[in-house]
Amino acid sequence: MTESSVGKADSARMQTPARLKKGTMRIVPLGGLGEVGRNMTVFELNGKLLIVDCGVLFPEEHQPGVDLILPDFSYIKDRLDDVVGVVLTHGHEDHIGAVPYLLRLREDIPLYGSKLTLAFVEAKLAEHRIKANTNIVVEGEIAQIGNFECEFVAVNHSIPDALAVFLRTEAGTVLHTGDFKMDQLPLDGRITDLRHFARLGEEGVDLFLPDSTNAEVPGFTVAEREIGPVLEAKFARARRRIIVASFSSHVHRVQQVLDAAAMHGRKVAFIGRSMVRNMGIAERLGYLDIPQGVLVDLKQIDTLPDHKVVLMSTGSQGEPMAALSRMANGEHKVQINPGDTVILASSLIPGNENSVFRVINGLMRLGAEVIHKGMAKVHVSGHASAGELLYCYNILRPKNVLPVHGETRHLIANGRLAAQSGVPEENVLLAEDGSVIDMKDGVAQLVGQVECGYVYVDGSKVGTITDDDLKDRVTLGEEGFISVITVINRQNGTIISGPDIHARGVAEEDSVFNEIKPKIAAAIVEAVSNNPNHTTHQLQQITRRVIGSWVSRKLRRRPMIVPVVLEA
Amino acid sequence: MTESSVGKADSARMQTPARLKKGTMRIVPLGGLGEVGRNMTVFELNGKLLIVDCGVLFPEEHQPGVDLILPDFSYIKDRLDDVVGVVLTHGHEDHIGAVPYLLRLREDIPLYGSKLTLAFVEAKLAEHRIKANTNIVVEGEIAQIGNFECEFVAVNHSIPDALAVFLRTEAGTVLHTGDFKMDQLPLDGRITDLRHFARLGEEGVDLFLPDSTNAEVPGFTVAEREIGPVLEAKFARARRRIIVASFSSHVHRVQQVLDAAAMHGRKVAFIGRSMVRNMGIAERLGYLDIPQGVLVDLKQIDTLPDHKVVLMSTGSQGEPMAALSRMANGEHKVQINPGDTVILASSLIPGNENSVFRVINGLMRLGAEVIHKGMAKVHVSGHASAGELLYCYNILRPKNVLPVHGETRHLIANGRLAAQSGVPEENVLLAEDGSVIDMKDGVAQLVGQVECGYVYVDGSKVGTITDDDLKDRVTLGEEGFISVITVINRQNGTIISGPDIHARGVAEEDSVFNEIKPKIAAAIVEAVSNNPNHTTHQLQQITRRVIGSWVSRKLRRRPMIVPVVLEA
Known part of the structure; x- marks a missing residue:
């Protein structure tokens, strides 16, 4: 495979595909290909549809005022009664965030996912006053969902209880990883199950849909466990308050903060609505182990001496309304004082740099010591790097590969890894949102394209704001x-x-x-x-x-x- | 010095300073402290003002529609006749871009700078129809500018012919580095002159104003020279057209592209107005050595086979109107074809990530191979890292240090390096735009604060748009x-x-x-x-x-x- 040929496939614009024949499986990604977010893939066989993931995308600067971006449901909106189920691979917003909007169209679509994933989904649905038909599955389990036999495989990610899903059908087999990495020493001991991958590889994987997020990153993602000692060292040096910011669903990161606090005799208070809610769920279901007496309510913090306090907060991406930004501006009830330590135990999502550095500068002006991943190992990614992906390709030996979950550059990089590992070039499918892939007898190919636009959530309205309205907003904003x-x-x-x-x-x-x-x-x-x-x-x-x-x-x-x- | 104490100094808000006494020097930074851009510092002694640099800042997303941000001239606007000169340390926009706006207020203010710096300034002033009073100086030269004796020191940066300036006055001595790094093997052999720094150190530096941009970066900045072999290796592998994007003032980067092209029998065409203009100036003045027969006009490109072509372009920051973005969108007369190689031989300025990755994804969708600093050594910074700054502190042994050129986090990091090298904590001044520092008998201290707002250039208007107007724009843009x-x-x-x-x-x-x-x-x-x-x-x-x-x-x-x- 030449370096450039992988990039070519996806730029061919195609027509509406032919009517699907019995016994052929059709795969249509409605989100997540060409972007990081709104992951959703539709699998169709003999008139029935199975959906894997249903997430949201967060808007960029050329989409001002937009709250969320949904996958385009138009392709399935006339066929909702044919949907046999939605499999949710894990509980991140870019995989579950659009579920309420799908269920508004048909509330009783069965949802399948792990215990933690469905608990996060149910909390979200409760806010939308939706009571869903949820079905907990566990790794190793086989569930017959309509005409799709679904086998679930444990994978490791930056949220506990993530699953890959293997589809066994008359048209062939498909393995969709969801998001994953291959931490060999995860905090909860629940590794990406390569033995299981190997069994599926021996059975035969006709089509493999791997997470592409870190396909450009050489080598291997560092273990989450390595963050603990770094946190402990920082805690040991801190003389006043410690504020840690991270994603509110990163149970293992919070676990390590709780453990470091316990080790240094500090109490922890959670700040931010989603942090409080998610950690409540995680503790109740046994995914978070709060050391005896460590957790306190935010209200109690002022009664404690500074060197006994840890605040576990949201806002690590510089979101202006989140607790950390308001602390940096002096607008939060928690005041930052000289000598406080702030640890951003989080990624820096591209596009958020200015906001995050504005928060860091604000905290430093107030005298805080700020520690972030640029200077200390306080974050590791949740996605498999190139080295890990090669292990997967070699263990699975898939016949066809459709890289998912990433911008064009990530999908192309992942496709090259597939080709390097020996997947024939013509079997590496570089697709986009709305691409149509048909598979029969182990042969998968791009056969067309369906309409697949951006659907904007804007205040109380879904899908009424158009790209022309956004162009108006950009003009109004600039001029x-x-x-x-x-x-x-x-x-x-x-x-x-x-x-x-x-x-x-x-x-x-x-x-x-x-x-x-x-x-x-x-x-x-x-x-x-x-x-x-x-x-x-x-x-x-x-x-x-x-x-x-x-x-x-x-x-x-x-x-x-x-x-x-x-x-x- | 404790880690946190350096951060405290600058948050003290101060009053308008007392009237300046004879024999005391007053230093007022009007830009560049708390931001990367609009560098400008005013030195006052016995009623006369000397200005070092006069640059622009580029707007962020919360300043929509703004073209440029200028330093606030209010502090000097009633005293323009007292200005004895403006020293321009080098030809980058963030150091010279506001000169036309200053000269609109008084056109005959004498400008001092190196040959290349002033050539870039004159080209800019010509667009504003301003004929300036320019005075070329060279390293080693001493110029008496009013009551300031100015001695110029060669420094190395990402543009040739940069100078530091040493002020020798009755109030004491000041060394301002401008922007610099310490490449020990620069392409032009013109190193940051540490022997000169050493002589000044022995004479005594009462106040040192060092570039802080890379103070957070440990170690040493890699030599520009190391990029050449990387470019040559990429050129050797390329089978079709090569497009290189970089800053249009980076003469040495372009030199290395020209040399690699010559070595591989390719012709180079410049794309982008500023690239054509600046390289014309650089060649005419002897800073750029164009190998015989290598340069061709863009119009000739179509007559050459693809493997004989290099296009040297602007647009490395994803600027939507620049050549590279338009190529990525298929809207430029130069078409990107499968197998073309695009090299982003440039930095990635924080805040530009989304734009740059949008361009990269677009180029890859068209089938181009895209090489950037994330995967190959095709860019090095122009600023001294922490290791280099420590050399400076140790060679100069300044009495007082005022870190300049950087966001709060950079200034604080640089201040810590000063303290680590032995500068007493109380002599490390953490200031902001508009801070007032007085110096007499080798003692420098923060004595107050003057008004120093953002001045926006917006279409034909300078300073009429207010922060309230910008809030209106943000509201209009989002809602x-x-x-x-x-x-x-x-x-x-x-x-x-x-x-x-x-x-x-x-x-x-x-x-x-x-x-x-x-x-x-x-x-x-x-x-x-x-x-x-x-x-x-x-x-x-x-x-x-x-x-x-x-x-x-x-x-x-x-x-x-x-x-x-x-x-x-």
Whole structure:
């Protein structure tokens, strides 16, 4: 396989695929291919659909104001009754976050997942007032879901109780890893089960869908266990309060913080709604072992001396409303004081750099010592690096590979690893959201493309905001707007009121517009006198042209122009 | 020095300083402390002002639509006639970019700098139609600029011909490094002159202002020279076109690309206005040595076979309008084809990650092989790492240290290095933009704070857009706006036209507003009938309340509301 050929496959744009034949399996990823988030894949066989994962994507800066991005359900929306189940591989938002929106379309779709995964899903659904049909499965278990025989395999990830799923069908077999890595000494002893992978490999994996997130990263992901001693060393040196920020679902990271606190005689309080909720669930179900007497309520913190306190917080990505950002701005009830230690035991998701560094600078200005993964081993990734992926390819020896979960660069890198391990180049499928892959008799191929857009959650609305609305928002955000209102008397062609100009986000006093108002008025009066039948829409366009060219010349900006002509 | 004490100094908020006494030097950084950019420091002695650097800062995502951010000139704007000169340490935008805006205030302020620096400045000033008073200086030279004796020292950076400046005055001595690193084998053989530093150290450095950018980075910055062999190896493997992206002022990086092209029998074309302009200047002045016959015009590229072509481009930070982004989108006349090699021989400035990865994904989708610093040594920093800074502290043994050029975290890290090297803790000054430092008899201390805001360049306007305007833009960008226009007849209290509702960036069809229009109308009519003396402003506030609470409840959004009530 040449270096460049793997990249070529996915750029072929294809047509709507032919009708699916009996005995052929169709695989359609509706999210997660070409992006990190909104993971969702639909498997279809003999008229029935099985879905693996149903997550959300978080918006980027060119999608302002958007709360969440969902997979595009249009492909399945007319066939919801054919859905036999949704398998959820683990409890992260990018794998479960869109479940409430899917269940709004049909509430009784059966959900399958591990105990912790479903507990997190149920907590989320409760907020949406949805009572789901949940079915707990465990590793090693085989569940017949419609015409899909699903066998679950333990995998290790940055949340406990993650599962891969193996589909055994008349069209062939599929192994979907979900998100995983291969920590050989995980805190809970629950390793990615390579013996199980080996058995499946011997049985035969026709199609393998591996997590691509870290496929570009050479070597092996460091063990989570190695973070403990680093935390302990930092705790040993700290003289005042310690604040640790991490993801609120990272049970093992929190476990290590609790253990380090216990070792150094400190109490821990959880900060942040999701941290409190998730750790409550994890403890109740036995995934988190809180050392006797270590956990205290945030309210009790002020009664303790500084050197007895650890605060376990959300906000590690610099989210402006999260506890840590508000501490950095001095706007949180927990005050940062000189000599406090803040540990960002977390990843730095691309795109969040400015926000995170703003938080770090703010904390340091207040005198805190800030420790992050750039300077100490306080974070390890939850995804398999290239070295680990090669182990998988060699143990499984899949016939076909469809890299999932990643941007284009990650999918291509993972495809190259597959090819290097000996998967024939033509059997490495580089697909995108909406690609259609058909598989029969162990042969999988790209056969088409279905519509698969971004679906935005925006306030109370799902899917009503369009890409054009977002372009409007970007223009409004960068340039502001100028609205020009004129009330005319059509009968005698005079102006009754206006032009009245309102500008926001434009670098000007309102008085600057006095210069252009007479020209707008004159243009409207002239237009009406030339042709009394001009519509208000036409008069609005005239207004737009007059003020638009003036603004462009005078201010060298291109704000949104909103011309309004009213008749009275 | 305790780890935390360095962080404390700068958070003390201070008052306007006392009037400056004769024989005391006052140092006021107007930019570059607490940010990476808009570097500018004012030195005052006996009524005269010397300025070192005058750069711009590029806006972040919370400053939408802003073109550039300037240092705040208010502190000096009434004293421009007292300015004896501006020393420009090197030709990067964050050190020279604001010069045109300063010279608009007084065009004949003398500028001092090296040959290449001033050539870049003059090219920039020509675009602003400004003819400046420029004075070329060279390393080793001593220039008397007003009452400041300025001695220039060669330093190595990611642009040739950079200088540090040593000020010898009756109040004491100051060494300002500008930006620098200590490449011991630079391409041009022009090292940071440590013998010169040593002589100044023996003479005595009362105050040292060192570049802090890489103070958090342990060890030593790798030599620029090490990139050459990496480029050559990539060139040797490439079978089709090669596109290299880098900063348009990085003469030595471009030199290495030209040399690698010559070695492999390829021709090079420059793409991007600033690349063409800067390399023209660099060649004319002898800083760039273009191998015989290697450079061709972009127009000639199509006549050459792919394996004979190198394109040297701008756009390494993912700037949407730059050549590389447009190539990645298929919108540039240079088309990317499968098998092309793209090398990002550049840094990845924090905050640009999403844009850069978007470009990389786009190039890979088109089939290009993309090589960047994450996978190959195709970039080295231009700034001294911690190890190099320690050499400086030990050679100079400064009495006082004021870390410059960096975010808070960088300044604090640099201050710690100073303290570790033996500078007394109380002599490490952690300052911010607008901090006032007075120095006399070798004692430097923070004595106050002057106003020092962000000055935004926005289209044709400088300093008219305010932080409130930017907040409006952020609101408009995230939430859009709803404008409500009602024309009333005050005499009889009726509504003549409207309420007319216009919304942009809001996730709704206009028809959704039909529900609320009668309520707005009723509220206005009721208000006028209750009290005919309601002002239009009051009626507008009533309108805002009615629609605002409806939108918040109905759409769960908080768009900007622009209520307009007109009388006719």
